[in-house]
Amino acid sequence: MHQSKILFRQLFEKSSSTYTYLLADPESQEGILIDPVKETIERDLKLLKELNIALKYILDTHVHADHITSSSELKEKTGAQIVLGKATNVECADILLADQEELKFGGLTIKAIATPGHTNGCTSYLCESYLFSGDTLLIRGNGRTDFQEGSSETLFHSVREKLFTLPDSTIVFPGHNYDGHLMSTIGEEKAHNPRLGLNKSFEEFKEIMENLNLAEPKKIDIAVPANLKCGRN
C-alpha cells in the first residue's frame, strides 16, 4: 500500500494516560489534533508553533469521562474547527461526522468510522494505514461498557465488523494505554486481544465485560459535563 508522507506525533498525558495525536501534511503544513487534553494544551500549542503547523481540525473520538478535552481553548487560540462523531450530538462541535464521512487537511484525508459501544457517539478515525481507535479498541483490551451509554454487544459488533475488517497491517493507535504500550496492529489484536480476539465468542466477551467490577472513573462528574461543552468552563 502506498503511504503518503505524514508528519506524525503521538503524545502522552500522564494523569489520565491519554494519547493525543498530531497529524499534518508536510507540504501544506495543515494539521489536525486527535483527543487533545486540557492539562497539556501549552505543550501542544508550543509543538504546533515549533513545527509551523496550521491547525485545521480538532477531533475528539468521543465525549470522554476521564479527562477534559482542550478542544474549545485550542479553537480559540488557533481558529481550528471542532469535530466529533454525529451520534454525540454535541452542540459546541463545528462538524459532526457521520460514519464513513471524510475531512481533508492538505493532501491528506481522515475518515470517520462510527464505532459505538463505549459510548453511542464513539468514532474511530482512519488516515491511510493509521487507525485512531479511541476507547473502542485498546491494545489487548477495549473501553468500558458499564457507564454512560455503554453496551458490550454494540462494542463487540463495532470492533468485529468495522475495525477487524480493516487490513491486518493497519496500525492501531488507541485513546489510552496503562502499561507502556504505544501501538498495535489489527492483525495483532485479532490474534492476541484477550477479550475481542477472533478466538472469543460474543458470549465470552459479554461475560468478561460483566465481571470487570471497575470503580467509577474519578473525573466522570466533572469531565462529561465539561466535554459536552467542548471543555469550556
Next chain:
Amino acid sequence: MHQSKILFRQLFEKSSSTYTYLLADPESQEGILIDPVKETIERDLKLLKELNIALKYILDTHVHADHITSSSELKEKTGAQIVLGKATNVECADILLADQEELKFGGLTIKAIATPGHTNGCTSYLCESYLFSGDTLLIRGNGRTDFQEGSSETLFHSVREKLFTLPDSTIVFPGHNYDGHLMSTIGEEKAHNPRLGLNKSFEEFKEIMENLNLAEPKKIDIAVPANLKCGRN
C-alpha cells in the same frame, strides 16, 4: 531515502520514564531490544512471544543511574547477547561496540555512535533513519553531566559533531521523556533545543548545565552497581 520495512515498537516504563525500543526484521523475525527495564520484563517477553520475534541482541545505551536494565534476565530467557558501548568496559557484556561498529539482525543493521558526555560509555544507535540517542540527546534537552563521568564539554561535542551532522530528517528516539513527547528529529533539535540548538554557544550550554541544581538520582546507588553487572542481583 530508502527505508526498509522495520517492525518497530516504542515502549514506556512509567516509574523511571524510560523508553525501551523493539526493532525486528519482519522477514527473518530476528530482533533487538534497546534499553529494556527490569520492571517491564514480563511485558517485553510477552510482546516478543506474541510477535514471534527471536531476540538476537539486547543493547544498552549506557550504564544507567535511574533504572536497572533487564538485559541479564532477558539473556537467560532468550539467549540473546548483551551489547554496550566499548568505553563502558562492562564485563558482563557479550559485545562492546566501538564507534561506528555495526551489528546485523536479519536484513537490518544497527550502528553504534560513541556519544560520551552523560557518561564516558554513552553510545547512540542508528538503524536506517532512526536514532536511539539514550541520555545524550533528549527531546528539547539532554542528559545530566553532573555525576558519574559527566562532562558538559564532551556532551556538547558529541551532540554537535556526531548527532547534529546526521540528516535533519533523522528521527530521534530518546532514552527518556518526562512531559509526554515520544520522538523528535535532528532538524527539530537543531532549531528548538533550548540548550544545544544551533543558536547556543558552548559557553551558554556550559552555564545552563552548571546551574541546573538537580537532586541526585534516587536510584543511583542501587542502579549503577546493578547495571555494571547487567542487572544481575
